Amino acid sequence: MTSEINIHDLHFSYPALNSEGEPVPVLKGITLEVERGEFVSVMGPTGVGKTTLCLALNGIVPQSTGGIIRGEVVVAGLNTRQHPVPELASRVGIVFQDPESQFFNMTVEDEVAFGPESLGLDPREIRERVDWALTVVGMSRHRHRSPFQLSGGEKQRVAIASILAMTPRILVLDEPTSGLDPLGKAGVFRVVRELKQRDGMTIVMVEQESEKIAEFSDRVVVLHEGKAVLAGTPDRVFAQVERIHEIGLAVPQVSQLAHLFNTRHSTRYAFTSLEGAYQALVPSETSRVCQASEVFCHSEAAYGR
Amino acid sequence: MADEPFRTRGSKLETPNSAIVVQDLWYSYGGEVTALRGIDLEIQDGDYVAVIGQNGSGKTTLVKHFNGLLKPARGRVLVKGLDSRTCSGLRDTADLTVGQLAQTVGYVFQNPDHQIFCDTTREELAFGPRNLGLPEAEVRGRVEEALARFDLKEYADRPPAVLGYGLRRKIGVAAVYAMRPRIFILDEPTTGLDWRSTMELMDLIGEMHRRGHTILLVTHDMKLVAAFSQKSLVLRDGQVLAYDETRTVFKHSEVLRDTQIEPPQITQLAKRMVPFGMPDDVLSVEEFYAAYCRLGG
Amino acid sequence: MSFSFDLYVQRRSWLHAVDPRVKLAFVFLGTLLMLAFKNLFVMLLSLVVTHLLIFSAGVPGHKVKWVWKTMLPINILIPTLWVIFYPEGPTVLFQFWFLKVTALSILRGVSLALRLDAIAFICFTWLFTTDQASLVRSLVKLGLPFEWGLVLAIGLRYIPTFYGLYTIVSEAQQARALDLTRGNFFTRVRSYLPILIAMLISALRTSEQLARAMESRALGLPGIQRTCLRDIRFRPADYAYTALLIAIFSFLLTLRFQFGLGTHPLYLF
Numbered sequence: 001m002t003s004e005i006n007i008h009d010l011h012f013s014y015p016a017l018n019s020e021g022e023p024v025p026v027l028k029g030i031t032l033e034v035e036r037g038e039f040v041s042v043m044g045p046t047g048v049g050k051t052t053l054c055l056a057l058n059g060i061v062p063q064s065t066g067g068i069i070r071g072e073v074v075v076a077g078l079n080t081r082q083h084p085v086p087e088l089a090s091r092v093g094i095v096f097q098d099p100e101s102q103f104f105n106m107t108v109e110d111e112v113a114f115g116p117e118s119l120g121l122d123p124r125e126i127r128e129r130v131d132w133a134l135t136v137v138g139m140s141r142h143r144h145r146s147p148f149q150l151s152g153g154e155k156q157r158v159a160i161a162s163i164l165a166m167t168p169r170i171l172v173l174d175e176p177t178s179g180l181d182p183l184g185k186a187g188v189f190r191v192v193r194e195l196k197q198r199d200g201m202t203i204v205m206v207e208q209e210s211e212k213i214a215e216f217s218d219r220v221v222v223l224h225e226g227k228a229v230l231a232g233t234p235d236r237v238f239a240q241v242e243r244i245h246e247i248g249l250a251v252p253q254v255s256q257l258a259h260l261f262n263t264r265h266s267t268r269y270a271f272t273s274l275e276g277a278y279q280a281l282v283p284s285e286t287s288r289v290c291q292a293s294e295v296f297c298h299s300e301a302a303y304g305r
Numbered sequence: 306m307a308d309e310p311f312r313t314r315g316s317k318l319e320t321p322n323s324a325i326v327v328q329d330l331w332y333s334y335g336g337e338v339t340a341l342r343g344i345d346l347e348i349q350d351g352d353y354v355a356v357i358g359q360n361g362s363g364k365t366t367l368v369k370h371f372n373g374l375l376k377p378a379r380g381r382v383l384v385k386g387l388d389s390r391t392c393s394g395l396r397d398t399a400d401l402t403v404g405q406l407a408q409t410v411g412y413v414f415q416n417p418d419h420q421i422f423c424d425t426t427r428e429e430l431a432f433g434p435r436n437l438g439l440p441e442a443e444v445r446g447r448v449e450e451a452l453a454r455f456d457l458k459e460y461a462d463r464p465p466a467v468l469g470y471g472l473r474r475k476i477g478v479a480a481v482y483a484m485r486p487r488i489f490i491l492d493e494p495t496t497g498l499d500w501r502s503t504m505e506l507m508d509l510i511g512e513m514h515r516r517g518h519t520i521l522l523v524t525h526d527m528k529l530v531a532a533f534s535q536k537s538l539v540l541r542d543g544q545v546l547a548y549d550e551t552r553t554v555f556k557h558s559e560v561l562r563d564t565q566i567e568p569p570q571i572t573q574l575a576k577r578m579v580p581f582g583m584p585d586d587v588l589s590v591e592e593f594y595a596a597y598c599r600l601g602g
Numbered sequence: 603m604s605f606s607f608d609l610y611v612q613r614r615s616w617l618h619a620v621d622p623r624v625k626l627a628f629v630f631l632g633t634l635l636m637l638a639f640k641n642l643f644v645m646l647l648s649l650v651v652t653h654l655l656i657f658s659a660g661v662p663g664h665k666v667k668w669v670w671k672t673m674l675p676i677n678i679l680i681p682t683l684w685v686i687f688y689p690e691g692p693t694v695l696f697q698f699w700f701l702k703v704t705a706l707s708i709l710r711g712v713s714l715a716l717r718l719d720a721i722a723f724i725c726f727t728w729l730f731t732t733d734q735a736s737l738v739r740s741l742v743k744l745g746l747p748f749e750w751g752l753v754l755a756i757g758l759r760y761i762p763t764f765y766g767l768y769t770i771v772s773e774a775q776q777a778r779a780l781d782l783t784r785g786n787f788f789t790r791v792r793s794y795l796p797i798l799i800a801m802l803i804s805a806l807r808t809s810e811q812l813a814r815a816m817e818s819r820a821l822g823l824p825g826i827q828r829t830c831l832r833d834i835r836f837r838p839a840d841y842a843y844t845a846l847l848i849a850i851f852s853f854l855l856t857l858r859f860q861f862g863l864g865t866h867p868l869y870l871f
Contacts (some may be wrong), residue, residue, distance in 0.1 A: 017467060044500045047469045064637055078467075087822035095819045097497075100763065101811035104756050106735050113831040115819040121827035127831060148762060152358060171545030179496045181360040182525055182566050208499060211570055244868065253528070253571040257592045277574050282581060285321065375775050407779035414774040417764070418807065422799035436779035466803050471812075480778065 001075070004170060004202045005034035005057065012052060023068055026052045028226030034122035034204065036169075039196055041213040044223030045248045050206045051097075053223070056080065056172045057089040057204070076169045081303035090119055092294075093163030094172040097179070099155035103147040108158050113146075115166040119160060126165075137191045151175075153184020160191055171195065173205040192216060205240045205256060211252045214238060214272035222247065235270045318394060319356075322349045324385050324488055324519045326395060331379035332543075334364055342364040343380070348521070350385070353514050355534035355551065356523040360562055362540040366522050368490045371521070372410040373403040384409060385487065387466040391485055408437060411486030415493045417477030421465045426476055429465050433484040440535055447483045453510065455479040471502040479507065488519040495526060507533055526567045531555060531588040539564060555584035608758075609729040617659035619730045621742035621840040624847070630722040631851045638855065641712035641864035645720045652723040661730045665833030669726055670719075677715045707869035725727040734758050739834055748828060752821075756812070764805065771800045 013023035026049040034040050044050050048286050055061040059080040062069040073080040076091040096102055107109040108289040109121075116126040134140040137157040147155060149181055156176055163171065173192070177185040189212060195201055207213050213220055213234065220237040222230035224247045230237050238244070238255040245251075251259075254277040258269035271277045308403045313480070319326050327346035330358035333339045340561045348354055369375040370382045376399050376447060383395035398406060398561060423429040430451050433446040439470045452458050455475050460468060465476045476495060491510065495503045503526075522534060529580055530537055530551060537554040541548040541564040547554050554560060558568050558576065567573065582600050589591045617625075636648060656666060684707055691706025732740075734755065742751040769799070775796045782793050857863040863870060 017870050032550075046497070046502060055814070060814055062816060064814070084822075084824055085817050086820040089820040090823070091819050096813075096815060096818075098808075098811050098813060102815040104686055104815065105761055106733070106755070106759055110735055112831070117831060118820040120823070120829050122830055123831050123833065126829065130831065159815075166820065174764075177498070179493075179870060183359050185525075186565075204570045235734060248499055249499035253569060253590050254574060255572065257593060260590065260594045264708070272837045274570055274574055274577075278577055282578060369773075373775055374777065403776045404779045404781050407777060412777040414770070414777070418802055418804050419771045419774045420778065422796045422803065432780075433778040436781065466789075484778065568608075 003033040003212060004036045004038075004076060005032070005204070006072070006074040007032040007053075007056070008072045008074075009069045010053075010056060010073060011069065012056065013047075013068045014052075015066045015068075019092065023212065026226060030228050032221060032227075032228060032231075034170075034202055036202055039203045039205070039216055040136050040221060041218045042204065042221050042223060043208070043210070043213065044206075046187035048223045049226055050223060053091055053202070054094055054172050055169070057172055058092040058094055059083065059085040066183055070268040073254050077167070086118065087170075090166055091168055092170045092172060093166055094174060095156070095159050095163055095176050097175045099152045099159060099180075100147075102159040102162070103155050105244075106146055107143070108134070108145050108150075109143045111158055112123075112161045112165050115162055117161075118122040129165040129167070130161075136164060136194060137161045138187070151181075151184055153180045153187045156180065156188050157191055160188070163194075170202045170204065173203070173207075178208070208250075210238065210250050210255075211273075214252045214255070222249065238272050239270055253286060309525055310384065315580055317371070318439035319383070320347065320349070322351075323383070323395060324348050324352065325379070326352045326383040326574065327339075327370070328369075328384060330370065330377050330472065330536045332363075332370070332375060333378055339541050344543075344545055345380065346538070346545065346548065351514070351517055351519055353520045353533065353535045354522070355530040355537045356521055356540070356562075357525075357527075357530060357537055357561075358540035358567060360547075362564065363543040364540050365492065367540065368412070368492070368521060368523060370398060371406075371488070371490060372403055372412045373398045373406040374412075378520075382490070404436070404449075407433070407448060407486070411480050411481040411484055412432065412489045413481045413491045415496060417470075417473040420480065422479050424464055425462050426465050427452070427466075429476055430480050430483045433480055436580070437484060454512075454529055455482070474498060474502070475506065475509075476571060478509070482513070484550045486518075490521045490523070492523045494522075495524065495529065503529070505550065524564075527561075527567065527572075531572065533567050538560040539566075552586045552588060555588060561570070608734060609726065610733045611659075611661045611665060611730050612733070613660040616661040617727075617840075619837075620731070620843060621834055622728075622732045622736045623774060623834070623836075624840050624843050625732055626744075627742055627844060627847055629724055629728045632845055633721050635851065635854055636720050637726070638708075638735075638858050639864040640867055641715060641870060642709065642716050642867050643712055644864045645716035645871065646720055648693050648720040649716070652720070652727050656723070656730060659731050660722060664748070665730065673722055675721055676718055680715040680718070681708065681711030684714060695795055705869070713867040719763055735832065738833075739830065740785050743834065764801070767801055767804060768797065771797050771804070775800065786860075802827060 008031055010027050011025070012027040013025040016023050022251055030053065041052055042053065050148060053059055055065065055267065056073050057080070059077055061067070063085050066217070068079070076087065078088060078091065080088055103111055105114055108131060111125050112130045116129050121129070131140070137160050138163060139157050142150065142154065150158070160176070172210055177188050180188065191204070193216070195205065205216065217234050219232060220230070220234050221228050222237065222244065223228050229247070230240060230243065238251045239259070241251050241256060241259040250271055255272050257277065261267045261269050269280055325346070325348040327344050330341050330344040331339070332341040353502065356364050356368060370377060371384060382398045384398055384406060385394045386396040412582055420524060421429060423432060427448055430448045435477050443558060452461055455473070455478070457475060457479060459474060465473055469506050470478070475495065476492070481489070491509070494506060498506065509524060510520060511523070522529070524530060534551050537548065537551045538548045539554060539560055546564060547557070547560045555568050555572055558572070570589055571590050571593050575583045575593055576585055579585050584596050632648070636645065639645070653666065685703055686701065688710070689702040689704045689707050691704045693705040694702060695705055696703040736750045738755040741754070742748055776856070778798055780793060782790065784790070785793070
């Protein structure tokens with residue numbers, strides 16, 4: 001089975017800032033495969049190239065940015081260097097960080113319709129897609145509002161709807177909740193949860209909030225100095241607390257707790273969620289049964305969520 | 306929850322240690338949207354207060370009164386100035402311009418790109434002190450000190466605008482620091498920063514606090530509130546929902562839930578385990594671990 | 603801090619339903635007519651007609667008052683300047699030193715001011731009843747390249763945002779003790795530099811992000827003709843209005859050039 005996203009040994013340097021400067025290397029050899037329907041999260045220090053990686057998925061890197069590229073990126077069967085960006089954009093949708101610069105039309109409805117209009121779809125089909133996308137993100141009641149009447153979180157949900165309306169096979173979210181207030185963040189993550197449950201959509205999410213990464217991801221990739229240095233399921237990755245701290249990132253608090261127990265009591269906890277931690281730490285009926293077969297218990301805690 | 310005196314309307318809240326006193330503050334934008342509804346508050350010298358609330362709760366509106374960007378529609382805001390007029394040295398912001406208040410109250414805006422405009426980092430840090438009318442030698446001294454303290458020496462002669470976001474953020478804070486205000490207001494300074502940069506910045510802020518500055522940290526990050534702030538001020542719909550020691554506020558987390566803010570994951574875990582003997586005001590992973598071990602779990 | 607730099611008044615009226623291209627034609631032809639005539643009664647008639655149109659569309663009175671308030675400086679300045687600098691005609695009403703106030707120059711000044719008011723209200727009849735998206739769409743349908751229309755639409759969309767940006771940058775710099783009030787004219791202008799530069803840099807960053815956002819919506823897909831969800835279409839009524847406009851225009855123009863109607867400020871013939 002060929003992967004939905006296939007990145008092979010990707011190297012990329014941005015063009016020099018001025019005529020005397022050197023090209024700025026950002027990605028230094030990334031290889032990553034993402035299967036259809038997978039949810040992969042990408043973590044990394046600021047400036048490591050997470051946004052560059054996202055842009056490489058719809059061809060903006062290198063077609064619009066210029067720069068020096070080596071290696072291959074194939075998304076939904078298309079090579080990103082051989083197809084024009086708008087064509088790639090119809091398969092790979094990217095939601096960026098800043099809500100303000102992603103809402104450039106005058107009303108919510110116009111904004112969500114813009115993508116399908118660019119694809120030259122029939123107005124009736126556009127109307128159906130707009131209605132559907134707005135329902136998914138919960139903004140149907142606001143369809144005639146202007147950007148000035150919406151909060152940051154609402155604008156981001158409209159941005160997601162605008163991308164969904166193009167029915168991409170792959171959805172990329174580049175730090176979609178950065179700068180939003182708690183309500184706004186919750187709204188966006190609610191949509192992400194909803195999308196994860198739909199079949200067939202491959203999602204790549206760049207985030208700093210490790211708790212959310214643990215909640216959603218099938219796999220986590222950690223970038224450091226232009227390379228992918230850690231990859232695997234959240235349990236495996238967040239168990240490597242020291243390495244992640246070295247890179248300059250955080251793990252979920254419960255993973256830190258698990259690590260504390262593991263280093264001081266030779267336990268083998270691997271919970272990455274609140275629920276997982278609760279189940280593992282609370283003495284209960286289940287736990288009493290477990291005490292009889294300790295190995296089984298610890299494995300449960302290790303692989304359960 | 307919050308001590309009674311803080312909640313009584315119109316009472317004399319001033320003490321000799323007051324840095325900021327707010328008396329029955331009301332404010333509306335454009336005469337329509339009432340952003341603040343009768344806020345009474347006293348912030349003491351050397352306090353480290355986290356200001357918490359949803360967007361629209363009035364957090365930013367409130368703190369903008371402290372450096373004079375907004376003037377009360379009703380009520381008073383008193384800030385300790387550098388020169389005393391009353392016995393406690395508090396002056397009414399209504400009598401002062403933003404420029405005058407800038408000597409005492411430093412405001413770091415959320416987006417550093419809203420402040421950065423100079424050709425070099427040095428110039429950027431010098432801008433504030435120069436505007437205060439300080440002699441050039443003093444300005445230069447403060448700039449060098451700020452460059453050292455914020456670890457920016459290697460970028461001193463480069464244009465801040467082309468540096469990475471984390472550095473621009475630090476420069477924004479350093480630029481206000483160079484003005485040596487007594488009170489620092491930081492509006493969500495850690496947005497968009499990774500964990501290491503966040504910790505670096507929080508450590509710098511912590512150091513400023515240890516050296517006697519009063520810190521007001523407007524933030525959505527409850528982990529930071531739990532780890533660094535002494536007191537928490539929770540706002541909702543333009544009113545003070547709670548103003549108390551952070552530990553107390555997190556203990557009564559229905560306050561936070563009331564304004565749809567979630568305490569940190571570890572606090573939530575501890576709360577779920579309260580029936581098993583866990584304390585209900587766990588603020589950090591270490592605290593949880595210690596408490597759990599004491600339970601003999 | 604959310605307002606829209608939009609003159610559009612959202613209502614459902616017969617005038618709102620008229621195709622924006624017809625309204626654009628109205629503006630074009632109406633302005634030509636106003637330039638062709640010099641008679642103040644013609645201007646007054648035009649003002650009455652446009653006010654009737656505007657009120658029939660449900661536009662509230664305070665908006666109309668706002669236009670008059672905005673035009674007030676012009677309405678005072680122009681007749682005054684005209685009277686001072688272009689005294690003409692036989693009837694002298696008042697004379698002091700070099701100032702000669704004649705009846706004709708007053709009439710000419712007033713009718714010129716009224717002409718500008720008339721043109722303004724013709725434009726506002728269009729702007730009050732056409733939303734920005736339809737406005738841009740009408741220009742594109744008349745031949746403006748889509749990208750230009752998009753640039754125009756985005757410009758309009760971001761005006762309030764950049765005004766908000768100005769406010770926040772101004773506050774941020776003032777919080778660093780920037781003084782905008784001291785000094786002579788030149789010092790004060792220079793003191794705005796920190797604000798303008800920071801704004802410019804922010805605007806450049808935003809525009810780069812905006813470009814990426816637009817590319818990510820498949821803008822410029824080769825070989826594909828863009829469609830439009832809320833397209834504008836000529837209805838039978840619109841054809842009728844266009845015909846009516848052309849008829850009235852031709853009629854009045856004939857009166858003007860064939861029969862000399864309205865060349866004098868006061869007398870119709």
